[in-house]
Amino acid sequence: MSGAMSKRPEFCDAARQLLGERGFTQDPELVDPWLTDWRGRYTGRALGMASPATTQEVSALVKLCAAHGVPLVPQGGNSGMSGGATPDDSGDALVISLRRMNRITRLDEDAREVTCEAGVILQTLHEAAEAVGLRFPLTLGGKGSATIGGLISTNAGGTQVLRHGSMRAQVLGIEAVMADGSVFDSLVPLKKDNRGFDLKQLLIGSEGTLGVITGATLRLLPALADRAVLWAGLDDIRAARRLLVHTQKQAGDALEGFEVMPRHSLDAVLAHKPGARAPLQQAHEWHALIELAADASDVDTLHDRAQALLESAFEAGLVEDATIAMNETQAEEFWTLRDEIAPAERALGPAMQHDISVPVAQMAEFVAETVPQVEAHFPGVRAVAFGHLGDGNVHYHVLAPAGAVPGEWEASQGKDISAYVHDLVTRWGGSISAEHGIGQLKRDELGRLGDPVQLAIMRQVKQALDPRGLLNPGKLVPLAREAHSH
Amino acid sequence: MSGAMSKRPEFCDAARQLLGERGFTQDPELVDPWLTDWRGRYTGRALGMASPATTQEVSALVKLCAAHGVPLVPQGGNSGMSGGATPDDSGDALVISLRRMNRITRLDEDAREVTCEAGVILQTLHEAAEAVGLRFPLTLGGKGSATIGGLISTNAGGTQVLRHGSMRAQVLGIEAVMADGSVFDSLVPLKKDNRGFDLKQLLIGSEGTLGVITGATLRLLPALADRAVLWAGLDDIRAARRLLVHTQKQAGDALEGFEVMPRHSLDAVLAHKPGARAPLQQAHEWHALIELAADASDVDTLHDRAQALLESAFEAGLVEDATIAMNETQAEEFWTLRDEIAPAERALGPAMQHDISVPVAQMAEFVAETVPQVEAHFPGVRAVAFGHLGDGNVHYHVLAPAGAVPGEWEASQGKDISAYVHDLVTRWGGSISAEHGIGQLKRDELGRLGDPVQLAIMRQVKQALDPRGLLNPGKLVPLAREAHSH
Numbered sequence: 001m002s003g004a005m006s007k008r009p010e011f012c013d014a015a016r017q018l019l020g021e022r023g024f025t026q027d028p029e030l031v032d033p034w035l036t037d038w039r040g041r042y043t044g045r046a047l048g049m050a051s052p053a054t055t056q057e058v059s060a061l062v063k064l065c066a067a068h069g070v071p072l073v074p075q076g077g078n079s080g081m082s083g084g085a086t087p088d089d090s091g092d093a094l095v096i097s098l099r100r101m102n103r104i105t106r107l108d109e110d111a112r113e114v115t116c117e118a119g120v121i122l123q124t125l126h127e128a129a130e131a132v133g134l135r136f137p138l139t140l141g142g143k144g145s146a147t148i149g150g151l152i153s154t155n156a157g158g159t160q161v162l163r164h165g166s167m168r169a170q171v172l173g174i175e176a177v178m179a180d181g182s183v184f185d186s187l188v189p190l191k192k193d194n195r196g197f198d199l200k201q202l203l204i205g206s207e208g209t210l211g212v213i214t215g216a217t218l219r220l221l222p223a224l225a226d227r228a229v230l231w232a233g234l235d236d237i238r239a240a241r242r243l244l245v246h247t248q249k250q251a252g253d254a255l256e257g258f259e260v261m262p263r264h265s266l267d268a269v270l271a272h273k274p275g276a277r278a279p280l281q282q283a284h285e286w287h288a289l290i291e292l293a294a295d296a297s298d299v300d301t302l303h304d305r306a307q308a309l310l311e312s313a314f315e316a317g318l319v320e321d322a323t324i325a326m327n328e329t330q331a332e333e334f335w336t337l338r339d340e341i342a343p344a345e346r347a348l349g350p351a352m353q354h355d356i357s358v359p360v361a362q363m364a365e366f367v368a369e370t371v372p373q374v375e376a377h378f379p380g381v382r383a384v385a386f387g388h389l390g391d392g393n394v395h396y397h398v399l400a401p402a403g404a405v406p407g408e409w410e411a412s413q414g415k416d417i418s419a420y421v422h423d424l425v426t427r428w429g430g431s432i433s434a435e436h437g438i439g440q441l442k443r444d445e446l447g448r449l450g451d452p453v454q455l456a457i458m459r460q461v462k463q464a465l466d467p468r469g470l471l472n473p474g475k476l477v478p479l480a481r482e483a484h485s486h
Numbered sequence: 487m488s489g490a491m492s493k494r495p496e497f498c499d500a501a502r503q504l505l506g507e508r509g510f511t512q513d514p515e516l517v518d519p520w521l522t523d524w525r526g527r528y529t530g531r532a533l534g535m536a537s538p539a540t541t542q543e544v545s546a547l548v549k550l551c552a553a554h555g556v557p558l559v560p561q562g563g564n565s566g567m568s569g570g571a572t573p574d575d576s577g578d579a580l581v582i583s584l585r586r587m588n589r590i591t592r593l594d595e596d597a598r599e600v601t602c603e604a605g606v607i608l609q610t611l612h613e614a615a616e617a618v619g620l621r622f623p624l625t626l627g628g629k630g631s632a633t634i635g636g637l638i639s640t641n642a643g644g645t646q647v648l649r650h651g652s653m654r655a656q657v658l659g660i661e662a663v664m665a666d667g668s669v670f671d672s673l674v675p676l677k678k679d680n681r682g683f684d685l686k687q688l689l690i691g692s693e694g695t696l697g698v699i700t701g702a703t704l705r706l707l708p709a710l711a712d713r714a715v716l717w718a719g720l721d722d723i724r725a726a727r728r729l730l731v732h733t734q735k736q737a738g739d740a741l742e743g744f745e746v747m748p749r750h751s752l753d754a755v756l757a758h759k760p761g762a763r764a765p766l767q768q769a770h771e772w773h774a775l776i777e778l779a780a781d782a783s784d785v786d787t788l789h790d791r792a793q794a795l796l797e798s799a800f801e802a803g804l805v806e807d808a809t810i811a812m813n814e815t816q817a818e819e820f821w822t823l824r825d826e827i828a829p830a831e832r833a834l835g836p837a838m839q840h841d842i843s844v845p846v847a848q849m850a851e852f853v854a855e856t857v858p859q860v861e862a863h864f865p866g867v868r869a870v871a872f873g874h875l876g877d878g879n880v881h882y883h884v885l886a887p888a889g890a891v892p893g894e895w896e897a898s899q900g901k902d903i904s905a906y907v908h909d910l911v912t913r914w915g916g917s918i919s920a921e922h923g924i925g926q927l928k929r930d931e932l933g934r935l936g937d938p939v940q941l942a943i944m945r946q947v948k949q950a951l952d953p954r955g956l957l958n959p960g961k962l963v964p965l966a967r968e969a970h971s972h
Contacts, residue, residue, distance in 0.1 A: 182942070184940065196936075196944050298739075391678050435678050453671070
């Protein structure tokens, strides 16, 4: 904040007047914690931090920003992975926190819909749904801080996308404040509505560059009555693909998750996590974690179906070995093995991490072919891919050679490695950002690798809806003329 | 076509040169049948009709149109309900038929995906999916002529939206030619992709005003193994709502359709359709038609679940009487009663038809409250609502008083009645176009009743992506400055 407070005194006075003491602050103790992104990669500066309490206040504030030409950076829980909610270091921008707007305004149990403000925390929403026997079918590691507005702005993913889709699929309606301060209100959910362009789809995933999301109506689902969690040992990731296809045929809508991990990842977890045990006795090159789930309408047959799935997979020669968790405790243990991969690998040393996707049908082939390519191109590294095979989305980590010095290694090799991985992904028709968004982290890579036609359309849309470029500048849209200015 | 052929000879020569004799015609015998919309409400004129065979030809043609300032009207099966594919009567525009582009280029049985050109007919797609044990989960009356490109451009609905969503939900990727002739290619389906604005969502439902859709990748589902069709008699449409909520709880994902019809509609069908029989002995004020369906993974328990649903509905006092179709023949008979409502009511005399939606939770209340209002406001008419209660979407027909003269009555009262119904729908937070789109039919009503902020954004997007207004001019977007010029 140093030096920032002297900037734009007229604007800051007007913002304080508009929002009151609780709604606007320049106190470094209050503001600074929100100027560094969650992963600690970016630290910016800001004119101050606004915390409006209502959509009307957001609207008035955005109008004020427009009148004074002040750029603004919307922020929810500040748990994004790509620096999308961190201002640049010019100190010219205002951070707008939506965290005070945290009311659930309507929860219709029969219609299975909830309407809430943008600042509601995911965990809070989960609890509200559970309290009435329903569930919100999206979850992720940062659920204790991630807000609904941030999740919509980044079209967040998570571990339940396979069956239920990403955040986009949960959104029935949104409310947002546009660049001129006008309020786009489509909170009323219509299952069928063909009155022209579906503008809410444009705002979902736009990372605050087209509008500030202030509220949403979301779908809810019946609570899960039970789940069956299976663990399979496989000789090859291509076998995992065949098992996935088989499982989709056998289990139908019951398939809730299908995750894969290589031997290296499981070994790392077993070494790192006290008390962790391998579900199978023998070692296998690959492992699949499969979850089937049922709500009250079809819970009776769930475990029979899981058993039948396993038997048919054995019969078809699709697995080397496999087991079903005997109870909920063991099911949790299986999932812990999956969830602990990231910390376990961090303990092994530095790594470049990539959040990538290719067509679901090609992910196994992609991993099988490119892992040796990466390891050959950068001698000494180890490439490890694990995660959401059912979504065509893996975490593709490139681990440093033994003895590499943290910090130094990333600085010297990191950019080349990521560019190499992103080139491979692009050649396979995939995405350099499967679920974490672009933010400032990948903006230049998107500019380098994105389809020129799609980039041109993005720029046209951005120019049309935010002609002065005040909404979250420097994020997501690789504007040709400012590609390196932030 | 009279008079049109003398227009723009240079452009027409160039188009003929580009596309060959098969790809460009001005022969009135070939062109005229495509200048009147399916319902016969609109007849336009055109410079000619282009029938490109490839995306590259569409691209070159659109560039040619741009160079000569020639407006273009994309057309699929010409079975739209709102005149969206019919040119205006200036004769300045070129009709671009996508019907020659009718190849299915990829069908991946394991991935359950199909990629095809825009001109593939829905029925053809159904057959291709069935041939490999899958199904495409969207169907509608015009399936023998409607094309995939047209269905995407209008975000078509149909009778399976309740469970599977409208066309938007089936689209994994699209290819489209933009106003400058550039090709937007997102045919490769990525289940997770967060590289910025989801531009394909903008093109879906844009009725050819932002780009010409040339291809798509669509999801497929397992074939249905069996269905159970129930018919329930109810005393009130509010009871239908309660039964819907109950059914959703009991049947979960198995619920494939939930349609309602009033006594008047059933009586009309029984009088009109030879051999039609009422499923229940007693008369009821309202009827619900419920379909549960299962694929191979859960077919074993389907009929037990249907029986349990019926019993619990009786126990809960939700139905007056009900029955389950004993076999597939009877199931078909039940559905025929539903499908014959429109022709049966047409036989009763003229009617103003409205394709409307309100929030699903409010549709029953909306019908119960507004039917008497409409009938009181226009003495002698009868208002009848039937259809997709589960989608919050009903066909809301206002039947002429006895003895009204067809043609005369619509001309004298039609516009007032529709405006009155649309006003009611708008007041209830609903949509004046649930599934048929805006086209030219409802463009002015959208301009009159649409939210000003949303209309402003639509105009900004249209201006950004088609600055010269050459793509399907006069359709969908109520541009303030041309509201009455076409």
